Amino acid sequence: MRIRYHQPIPNFYNFENPTSPLNSISDDFLNELKQFILDNDFIGVSYSKLSDDFKKEWEIDWDNILILKYVMSEEILKMDPSKEKTKLEDMEFQEFAHKTFEIADFLRKNNFKADLIHPLDDRVSLRSIAMQSNDCIITRSNMCMFKEGLNLGFFMIDTSIENFPFKKENDMLWVKDFCSTCGVCIDRCPENAFDDDEKIKRKVCTAHKEGCSKCVLLCPFFKRGYDKVKKRYDRKN
Ligand code: SF4
């Protein structure tokens, strides 16, 4: 069984949601949860608290989101675009989807409500949810970048936990300024997939059809990493 575009999310859970879920997590259990997530090969976690306006805009009624981030394999990313590459990317995606169900089960077993948010369903934008975490930024190449890397995939769990350490301010906004002086992704895109307003032309970009990753591979954030780019930016500004 696989997760597919616009198909109902499969039931990979081994446990039901608790009938009276807890809504507060202790520091000790939060640490245990984070360790369990890292043990499942994710690189880190972020948390989004969705505002009332956001919920209204997307017509949803849940608001505490656990974001699980994984590093997309560099080996696959560096392959030339091909059907084989997209197949490998999908296999990696499905593998982490299964791990996300295990993490939801871990929460359910410990009396928290936990439901995977469908990662391939346009009813709510995962990138918009990610931005509500104040822990990522959309780059000029239209990637959702967290500090752990530009080549991250992520899954999300909607949970009853209301006291995650939600970030109130985004300290990555400087990236917009950095991108405004760079533009390598736009200049070197083999498909000219950016319009005059620098928005990606989805029908032209071949990332999903053939697995093009050129704009990621050329980006300083991928080549040097977030911290090094930030240090250099701070020295100059
Ligand atoms: S290549 Fe340059 S402009 Fe494009 S996302 Fe990376 S830093 Fe920003």
Ligand code: SF4
């Ligand atoms: S993935 Fe490839 S085609 Fe799409 S914007 Fe990036 S470089 Fe251009």
